[in-house]
Amino acid sequence: xxxxxxxxxxxxxxxxxxxxxxxxxxxxxxxxxxxxxxxxxxxxxxxxxxxxxxxxxxxxxxxxxxxxxxxxxxxxxxxxxxxxxxxxxxxxxxxxxxxxxxxxxxxxxxxxxxxxxxxxxx
Numbered sequence: 783x784x785x786x787x788x789x790x791x792x793x794x795x796x797x798x799x800x801x802x803x804x805x806x807x808x809x810x811x812x813x814x815x816x817x818x819x820x821x822x823x824x825x826x827x828x829x830x831x832x833x834x835x836x837x838x839x840x841x842x843x844x845x846x847x848x849x850x851x852x853x854x855x856x857x858x859x860x861x862x863x864x865x866x867x868x869x870x871x872x873x874x875x876x877x878x879x880x881x882x883x884x885x886x887x888x889x890x891x892x893x894x895x896x897x898x899x900x901x902x903x904x
Contacts, residue, residue, distance in 0.1 A: 785901060788813040788828060790821040790847070791836040791863070796886070800834050800863070803893045818842025818850075825851050825858075832900055837864040837875065845878050852879030861900050863888065 787809040789800045797814050804811055812828040815821035819842040825833065833851065837844035844862065851858045860882075862875045867885035875883055881903065884896045 784808055784810045785832060786810050786812045786828065786830040787832045787834065788815065788821065788824060788830040789834050790815045790818070790839070790844070791834070792816050792839045793836070796836070796863070800893065803890055804897065807894065807897055809897070816840075818844060818847030821847050822850050826854070829855070831859060832897070833858065833860045835860050835862050835864075835880065837862060837866050837871065845875060848875065848878040848880050859900055861896055863893075863896075 813824040817839045860880045862883045865886040
């Protein structure tokens, strides 16, 4: 059975790139969101196997969204994909409940590797 994924990023270019890469790995993209508030509602509806999450977004940022999602589902599998590449931000994201982190800009290989690691650890 194919794994499901939700992609959260305020950039249409990044959402499309992750969507393309996910489909090449046989994920089914069940939802995309442009901000944390939208992502919370879509997570409740779809409960995807994996979420990719930007950190800097309007309305609700990625850290708050990660906190809200993991409060409702402690088994949520969240991969942060962010331009905020400092070590402190990465650690903070993991403390909020993310399980992986890759920096923008990323290569197709970076995305493939990160998605594989997330699914293998699940």
